[in-house]
Amino acid sequence: MSPIRPNPGLLDIEPYQGGKALTASGRAATKLSSNESALGPSPHAVAAFQDVAARLRRYPDGSAKALREAIADHYGLNAEHVICGNGSDEIIQLLCQAYLSPGDEMLYSEHGFSLYAIAARAAGATPVAAPEKNRVTDVDALLTSVSPATRIVFIANPNNPTGTYLPLSELQRLRTELRSDILLVLDAAYAEFVRRNDYAAGIELVAGHDNVVMTRTxxxxxxxxxxxxxWAYCPRAVVDVLNRIRGPFNINAAAQAAGIAALQDRAFTEAAIDHNEKWLAWLDTELRQLGLRTEPSVGNFLLISFPETAAKSAQAADGFLQQQGLILRRMESYGFTNALRLTVGTEAENKAVIAALRLFMQDGNDAAK
Ligand SMILES: Cc1ncc(COP(=O)(O)O)c(C=O)c1O
Structure with missing residues (x-):
């Protein structure tokens, strides 16, 4: 009798590593490892979630119509071109399932979001990473990395974990110079945080092309x-394909209700953006004053590079911070062996991280202490 076997290549996939919520000793801690907004969800979204408890018996609307209309209304889009996913993770996976086959290549940037490679491999395709320039996505390097087998290019803009971004003009250049049979996916998970005049999440690129998709979360x-x-904003033909292969009820009723309420609470969203703008700049300045390298992030997180000495390495810093009940994100799975990623937190959390890192950077302090 032959054993059951998964599809070729699946066992070569390194599972996605999410941000930890517990310290090494199993203690609950201040979690600054997954880039959730520091202010938490809108109270209206929480109330909408709770209301759904009375209706759990029923299936959700499989087309998520009211949610798609709320998204379209909020962002100025055509609801027919919006598709929702169980996290934008699901949409990334569906796009790979739909447009990649064994032998195809998925192109992304060297330190791009790690799920792209996982989703490509799950579809039997080969991820190809283009080098970055100063930890910023490099359009020229992407273009030289295109091969006849390339089918999808994923760009996280701003990128996670660097927080750096490409201006709209560079995205336009990339689209113009890519072959038309290559799908360009613009992952704008952090778009709302960005305050730069030359930045655009990609709505106009999707509207003007039949081979560009923008994903959001x-x-x-x-x-x-x-x-x-x-959710994603897609050309009609792409929405049509994804609707055929997604789970029929992929967005649960609570997510639909809370999502609508969150969009409607514009004042809360503005407060979250303002909070981030203030504390991102503060953290960046403080970290640099401690002698630590950061990248110029426009998201709600900072990539922090540590000195190349064992006592002051990212690993040592992680151990020290965990002892203080603070969890940042280890970055080995993104190819940064000596860096941690810090999510902007509340005022108290931000101050606690800087105080702990100040102690850590002092002579004689390391994780072993
Ligand atoms: C760039 C980027 N894209 C997509 C995602 C996935 O987000 P979601 O929670 O919507 O699956 C993340 C989450 O970390 C991200 O950083």
Whole structure:
């Protein structure tokens, strides 16, 4: 009798590593490892979630019509071109399932979001990473990495974990120079946090092309990560394909209700954006004053590089911070062996991280202490 076997290549996939919520000793801690908005979700979104408890018997609307219309209304889109996912993770996976086959290549940026490679491999395709320039996505390097087998290019803009971004003009250049049979996916998970005149999430690129998709999420600015809700703005033909292969009820009723309420609470969203703008700049300045390298992030997180000495390495810093009940994100799975990623937190959390890192950077302090 032959054993059951998974599809070729699946056992070569390194499972996605999420941000930890417990310290090494198993203690609950201040979690600054997954880039959820510091202010948490809108109280209206929480109330909408709770209201759904009375209706759990029923299936949700499989087309998520009211939610798609609320998204379209909020962002100025055509609801027919919006599709929702169980997190934008699901949409990334569906796109790979739909447009990649064994032998195809998925192109992404060297330190791009790690799920792209996992989703490509799950579809039997090969991920190809293009080098970055100064930890910023490099359009020229992407273009030289295109091969006849390339079918999808994923760009996280701003990128996670660097927080750096490409201006709209560079995205336009990339689209113009890519072959038309290559799908360009713009992952704008952190778009709401960005305050730059030359930045655009990609709405106009999707509107003007039949081979561009923009993905978004409710996990970050709206802090509904636990509900799993993402969406994409797509050409009609792409929506049509994804609707055929997604789960028929992929967005649960609570996520639909909370998502609508979160969008409607514009004042809360503005407060979350303002909070981030203030504390991102503060953290960046403080970290640099401690002698630590950061990248110029426009998201709600900072990539922090540590000195190349064992006592002051990212690993040592992680151990020290965990002893203080603070969890940042280890970055080995993104190819940064000596860096941690810090999510902007509340005022108290931000101050606690800087105080702990100040102690850590003093002579004689390391994780072994
Ligand atoms: C760039 C990027 N894209 C997508 C996601 C996935 O978000 P979601 O919670 O919507 O699946 C993340 C989450 O970390 C991210 O950083």
């Amino acid at each position: 409710f996990s970050k600015i709206y802090a509904l990560a636990g509900l799993r809700l993402g």
